[in-house]
Every structure is written in C-alpha cells, then in structure tokens.
Amino acid sequence: MGSDSLLGLTTISQYSLFLGIGLILFGWIEKKEKLVIAGQVIFLLLGLLSLWVLLTNTNVAPEVNGNSIPKEAKILSYFKLSAYFAGFNLISLLLNLFKVRYHKFSLYLIVFTGLMLFFMVFSILQMPK
Numbered sequence: 350m351g352s353d354s355l356l357g358l359t360t361i362s363q364y365s366l367f368l369g370i371g372l373i374l375f376g377w378i379e380k381k382e383k384l385v386i387a388g389q390v391i392f393l394l395l396g397l398l399s400l401w402v403l404l405t406n407t408n409v410a411p412e413v414n415g416n417s418i419p420k421e422a423k424i425l426s427y428f429k430l431s432a433y434f435a436g437f438n439l440i441s442l443l444l445n446l447f448k449v450r451y452h453k454f455s456l457y458l459i460v461f462t463g464l465m466l467f468f469m470v471f472s473i474l475q476m477p478k
Contacts, residue, residue: 358402359424359470362431365395366467373460385456389442392463396435399428423473427466434462 369391376384402408403425411419441455 355408355421355424356474358398359427359474362395362398363467363470363474365391366463366470369395370460370463370467373456386442386445389438389459392438392459393435393442396432396438399431399435402428403432420473420476420478427470427473430466434466437462
C-alpha cells in the first residue's frame with residue numbers, strides 16, 4: 350500500500366473518530382440512546398478498518414534511523430491503537446447490551462480515549478512528509 354493511500358485511510362479514520370465522538374456527545378445531550386449506540390458502531394467499524402490495514406501485509410514500515418520516526422510508522426502505530434480501542438469499545442457495547450451499571454463509566458472512557466486518538470491522528474497528519 351502506497352504512502353498516499355495509507356494517508357487517505359488515515360484521514361477516513363480521523364473523520365470516523367470525529368463522527369463517532371459527535372454522535373455519542375449528541376446522544377448524551379438529546380438523551381437518545383440509539384445515537385450513542387450508532388457512535389459506538391462507528392468505532393467498531395473503525396476497528397475493522399484498522400485490522401484490515403494491519404493484516405493485509407501490503408504496507409511496510411520503513412526503517413527507523415536516528416531520532417526521527419517516519420510518518421508511516423506512526424500511522425501504523427495509530428492503527429494498532431485503533432484496533433485496541435475497538436476491542437475496548439466492544440466491551441463497552443456489551444456492557445450496555447447486558448445493562449451492567451458500569452456502562453456509563455466505560456462510555457466516558459471511550460469518549461476520552463477517542464478524543465486522544467483523534468488528536469494523535471491530527472498531529473500525525475500535520476507532520477511534513
């Protein structure tokens with residue numbers, strides 16, 4: 350996978366993070382549980398995209414030489430964190446499904462982690478090539 354297509358997939362994942370966070374926050378404000386679940390489903394789809402990028406073996410992480418880490422290596426680490434994030438989100442979604450009382454706390458952690466991932470990918474995309 351070329352560097353430009355990897356950057357395109359990274360941009361798509363950034364927009365999906367923004368959409369998922371927005372849906373969850375809007376669902377909280379409007380007290381609509383279906384919007385919150387839709388935001389979590391978008392996070393699960395982001396995890397599937399991340400797994401696809403990581404498991405296709407078409408991307409090669411460049412060598413790290415010196416003090417600078419290449420942009421592609423940072424993007425691949427972002428996709429790895431996104432896959433972990435989707436796993437944690439799946440646990441939170443199952444807590445909601447079974448009406449466990451810690452669901453709200455796990456959703457707060459999901460939004461906080463999603464915001465951290467959003468700003469991580471934002472800073473990666475702002476890096477020069």
